[in-house]
Amino acid sequence: MFITFEGPEGSGKTSHIPYLVEYLREKGHVVFPTREPGGTIISEQIRDILHDLKNAEMHPRTETLLYQAARAQIVEQVIKPRLDVGEVVISDRYYDSTIAYQGYGHQQDLEQVRALVKYATGGLVPDLTILLDLDVEVGLGRKKKNGLEWNRMDAHEVDLDVEILVSGRLRVALHDPHVSV
Numbered sequence: 046m047f048i049t050f051e052g053p054e055g056s057g058k059t060s061h062i063p064y065l066v067e068y069l070r071e072k073g074h075v076v077f078p079t080r081e082p083g084g085t086i087i088s089e090q091i092r093d094i095l096h097d098l099k100n101a102e103m104h105p106r107t108e109t110l111l112y113q114a115a116r117a118q119i120v121e122q123v124i125k126p127r128l129d130v131g132e133v134v135i136s137d138r139y140y141d142s143t144i145a146y147q148g149y150g151h152q153q154d155l156e157q158v159r160a161l162v163k164y165a166t167g168g169l170v171p172d173l174t175i176l177l178d179l180d181v182e183v184g185l186g187r188k189k190k191n192g193l194e195w196n197r198m199d200a201h202e203v204d205l206d207v208e209i210l211v212s213g214r215l216r217v218a219l220h221d222p223h224v225s226v
Contacts, residue, residue: 046128046133046173047133047134047171047172048065048134048136048173049136049138049171049174050135050137050138050175051174051176052176052177056177058137059080059137061175061177062078062135066078069133075132075133076132076135077123077132077133077134077135078134079123079136080136080137081119081136081137081139082115082116083119084119084123085119085122087114087115088118088119091111091114092115094111095108095111095112105147109143109151109161112143112147113143113164114165116139116162117164120165121167124136124169125169136171139174140166143162
């Protein structure tokens with residue numbers, strides 16, 4: 046089973062995942078938690094590029110392609126092999142973030158973004174996506190209050206049109222049967 050958590054920064058994804066991991070392990074499942082971007086050596090290096098404040102001028106298309114490169118790596122190196130042997134994989138973010146942020150948020154061509162996502166994932170769709178919905182500014186305020194590191198993507202999230210971003214997240218949730226809000 047493949048479960049993903051989605052939602053804005055500060056919505057509680059990273060906090061909730063360990064509880065689900067523990068619960069499923071107590072039920073006898075082998076569970077592997079991971080995150081996007083990241084989860085492999087190559088994907089973590091891409092994450093560093095995406096989060097580096099020095100890369101503020103990154104073009105939205107470049108950003109989208111980097112996310113897909115990191116995603117392709119973790120899908121092939123970690124997620125698919127673990128699913129193939131019957132493990133449960135729980136990911137802090139997956140492709141719904143790309144549709145919401147890079148597609149709707151950056152107002153890129155959604156069909157092109159979806160085609161890139163499909164290529165990067167090899168068509169791998171989660172069995173369940175849990176969307177933790179929270180106002181973007183409240184979430185970023187939580188992150189700042191907790192003293193967590195501010196990165197390029199956090200700064201970027203503030204710059205995006207919040208209404209378009211929220212609308213995009215909700216459209217993803219309404220159109221994908223694997224998403225639960």
